[in-house]
Amino acid sequence: MSEVILEIHNLHKAFGALQATQDVSLTLRQGEIHALIGPNGAGKSTLIKQIAGEIRPDSGSIVFAGQRVETWDAAARARAGLARSFQISSVMPDYTVLQNVVLAVQGAQGRSFGFFRPALSDRHLTDPAQAHIAHAGLEGREGVTAAALSHGERRKLEIAMALALQPRAFLLDEPMAGMGPEGARQLTPILSELRTSAPILLVEHDMDAVFALADRISVLVYGRIIATGSVAEIRANPEVRASYLGEEA
Numbered sequence: 001m002s003e004v005i006l007e008i009h010n011l012h013k014a015f016g017a018l019q020a021t022q023d024v025s026l027t028l029r030q031g032e033i034h035a036l037i038g039p040n041g042a043g044k045s046t047l048i049k050q051i052a053g054e055i056r057p058d059s060g061s062i063v064f065a066g067q068r069v070e071t072w073d074a075a076a077r078a079r080a081g082l083a084r085s086f087q088i089s090s091v092m093p094d095y096t097v098l099q100n101v102v103l104a105v106q107g108a109q110g111r112s113f114g115f116f117r118p119a120l121s122d123r124h125l126t127d128p129a130q131a132h133i134a135h136a137g138l139e140g141r142e143g144v145t146a147a148a149l150s151h152g153e154r155r156k157l158e159i160a161m162a163l164a165l166q167p168r169a170f171l172l173d174e175p176m177a178g179m180g181p182e183g184a185r186q187l188t189p190i191l192s193e194l195r196t197s198a199p200i201l202l203v204e205h206d207m208d209a210v211f212a213l214a215d216r217i218s219v220l221v222y223g224r225i226i227a228t229g230s231v232a233e234i235r236a237n238p239e240v241r242a243s244y245l246g247e248e249a
């Protein structure tokens, strides 16, 4: 079995009387997409925020790359390689695809942001940037400004920028949201390929995408994981069908 990069043990989080996360344990293994599904308000975003360091759990532990991180802030977890995408705010709309990714590479290399002219002629920055652009499926669009990209291309740019950080795991919260069926169809193979760069914990409502992509699925209902398994196991699970999938499955 593949190495585990992220382990969550017995996580609890309450908002007043509401138990948003109840005794949640899960793992993310190298090379996999582990999808987290569940009805609206089940606690998926709250769980992702606790893993990313945006919300402090009441109890439980989070082990990332062998270290206990539940007391670390979000920036420290990001530096350790936990990439919370899509950090849409970091895309500069007036800059080109190449400029945006060069900035991300520059940031990841710990260099201060310089002027573009030297940065764009520095192959230590442009070579990795071009590789991330190609990896994210945006080859040929390097000179286009981010503002002129389609919604789907913008997601690809965000993926290229996330790759620049050389993350050890991705936390993706609804990457298909607002993309429409064609956009989702385009993004699916890119996410599929992305798992070879770093494993993905994926929150997604688009069940076609989840069933096409996930190696494992965990189902969250009222803050509790009611089942974890392969796509086939989850689709066949009577409790999951009753509480969430219904006729969709």
Ligand SMILES: Nc1ncnc2c1ncn2[C@@H]1O[C@H](COP(=O)(O)OP(=O)(O)OP(=O)(O)O)[C@@H](O)[C@H]1O
Binding pocket: 015, 018, 020, 038, 039, 040, 041, 042, 043, 044, 045, 046, 047
């Ligand atoms: N900061 C907060 N304060 C109080 N209650 C909150 C807070 N954040 C989330 N909640 C509540 O916690 C529960 C879980 O919310 P969460 O957003 O995590 O669900 P979700 O599964 O991500 O839902 P969706 O699929 O609609 O995005 C909901 O009842 C929500 O109203």
